[in-house]
Amino acid sequence: MGVPSLARDPAAERVDFQALFEAELDYVWNALRRLGVREADLDDQVNEVFLRVHGRLSEYDSARPVRPWLFAFAARVAAEHRRLSRNAREIPGLEIEAHDPGPDAEEQAATNEKRRLVLSALDALDQHKREVFVAVEIEGHSGPDIASALGVSVNTVYSRLRLAREEFTIALRRSRKVP
Amino acid sequence: MNERDLGPLPPDVADAVAGERTRPGVDAVTRARIRTRLHATLLAGPAGGTPPAPDAPPASAAPGTMSGLRALRSLHPGLTAAVGFVVGVTTGIAAHAWLAPAVVHRSATDVTPLTPITEPPSATVAPAPVPRAVPPSDLAAPREATASPGVPSGAALAAPSLPAERALLDIAHTALAKGEATEALDALGQHAKKFPHGVYREEREALTIKALRSLGRTDEAARRAAAFTARYPNSLFRSIVEAAPGSNP
Numbered sequence: 001m002g003v004p005s006l007a008r009d010p011a012a013e014r015v016d017f018q019a020l021f022e023a024e025l026d027y028v029w030n031a032l033r034r035l036g037v038r039e040a041d042l043d044d045q046v047n048e049v050f051l052r053v054h055g056r057l058s059e060y061d062s063a064r065p066v067r068p069w070l071f072a073f074a075a076r077v078a079a080e081h082r083r084l085s086r087n088a089r090e091i092p093g094l095e096i097e098a099h100d101p102g103p104d105a106e107e108q109a110a111t112n113e114k115r116r117l118v119l120s121a122l123d124a125l126d127q128h129k130r131e132v133f134v135a136v137e138i139e140g141h142s143g144p145d146i147a148s149a150l151g152v153s154v155n156t157v158y159s160r161l162r163l164a165r166e167e168f169t170i171a172l173r174r175s176r177k178v179p
Numbered sequence: 180m181n182e183r184d185l186g187p188l189p190p191d192v193a194d195a196v197a198g199e200r201t202r203p204g205v206d207a208v209t210r211a212r213i214r215t216r217l218h219a220t221l222l223a224g225p226a227g228g229t230p231p232a233p234d235a236p237p238a239s240a241a242p243g244t245m246s247g248l249r250a251l252r253s254l255h256p257g258l259t260a261a262v263g264f265v266v267g268v269t270t271g272i273a274a275h276a277w278l279a280p281a282v283v284h285r286s287a288t289d290v291t292p293l294t295p296i297t298e299p300p301s302a303t304v305a306p307a308p309v310p311r312a313v314p315p316s317d318l319a320a321p322r323e324a325t326a327s328p329g330v331p332s333g334a335a336l337a338a339p340s341l342p343a344e345r346a347l348l349d350i351a352h353t354a355l356a357k358g359e360a361t362e363a364l365d366a367l368g369q370h371a372k373k374f375p376h377g378v379y380r381e382e383r384e385a386l387t388i389k390a391l392r393s394l395g396r397t398d399e400a401a402r403r404a405a406a407f408t409a410r411y412p413n414s415l416f417r418s419i420v421e422a423a424p425g426s427n428p
Binding site for chain 2: 018019020021022023025026027029030033034043046047050051054111114115117118119121137138140158161162165168169172173
């Protein structure tokens with residue numbers, strides 16, 4: 001997906017914020033979902049991410065890719081959201097996958113089940129490991145980019161990623177065995 | 180350590196992760212709802228003012244409204260009633276009607292005539308929590324329940340043509356973000372043809388002006404911008420329409 005460039009002119013910044021919102025809403029929505037925000041809370045949390053982005057737009061370094069920068073906002077908002085105990089766990093049965101049209105219902109059901117298992121396995125990770133796993137393995141960001149965006153060292157990212165991979169693999173395989 | 184040192188994920192795990200990567204995004208109605216709400220919240224907050232603090236919000240407040248409330252504190256007292264109402268409505272919508280579109284109330288402090296967005300205009304009232312900072316005298320003033328400029332009303336968001344309208348405007352937005360103004364104009368032209376009185380005609384016109392400016396058709400853009408400002412004096416898209424000549428926002 002094309003990523004909008006962000007100009008420095010104040011008037012242009014407001015306009016580019018709109019372009020950024022339009023281009024990256026899907027990205028932020030899915031990142032929050034993967035970071036543990038419940039489906040029912042996504043509207044609120046997406047709104048919160050873009051409000052913060054709007055307030056910090058002048059700090060964005062346009063020489064760097066925008067998505068890792070957005071991911072850092074999403075990670076912070078998701079962490080704060082999950083810190084509230086009532087949001088820490090998805091309530092079974094509330095998963096909504098209604099807006100994913102597919103030609104074959106059986107295939108679609110299998111895909112949805114696969115995605116549900118991934119989200120369930122992600123729930124087994126603590127927030128720090130979950131952030132780097134989602135950022136690198138699912139969103140496809142590089143270690144250095146996400147280290148810079150999250151404000152941690154590259155070694156910390158890879159250390160967390162190594163542990164996250166192990167824990168995610170165990171959790172995923174375990175959840176497959178549970179009917 | 181780097182990614183190569185970690186090696187590939189096991190095949191079964193990689194397969195599951197690959198499936199997650201193709202998770203669909205936001206449907207048109209949800210996109211419109213989020214856009215509407217964000218516009219309403221930004222309208223309440225200081226767009227170019229103090230950025231929201233990155234620190235965690237107090238546990239006693241709803242996270243989804245924190246930035247808006249922080250923005251509220253820095254506003255001029257005379258605007259507090261209007262801002263409080265918008266933030267309150269936003270909160271009320273989030274709490275009571277997740278699927279309902281935003282409805283923005285205007286206070287007596289804003290007496291500019293409203294731009295008609297729907298035909299006929301809707302008048303939907305949503306519950307609005309009242310922030311304590313609002314003086315009682317301001318709260319006692321009568322309020323008009325209607326849509327904010329540029330924000331589709333509740334009835335408008337329920338229109339069956341909405342997803343098709345939104346899809347065309349999304350094409351235009353994406354094309355403009357990529358710098359493909361001609362493609363954007365194509366989509367906007369289709370919208371104008373199919374939905375001449377559509378819910379999003381105000382946004383369409385703003386994007387058209389932006390696209391024309393991008394293509395260097397500045398005279399045409401200026402003419403349309405003047406007409407736009409006259410017709411929609413309180414538009415949320417004024418930042419697009421009023422962008423400096425020669426800029427390519």
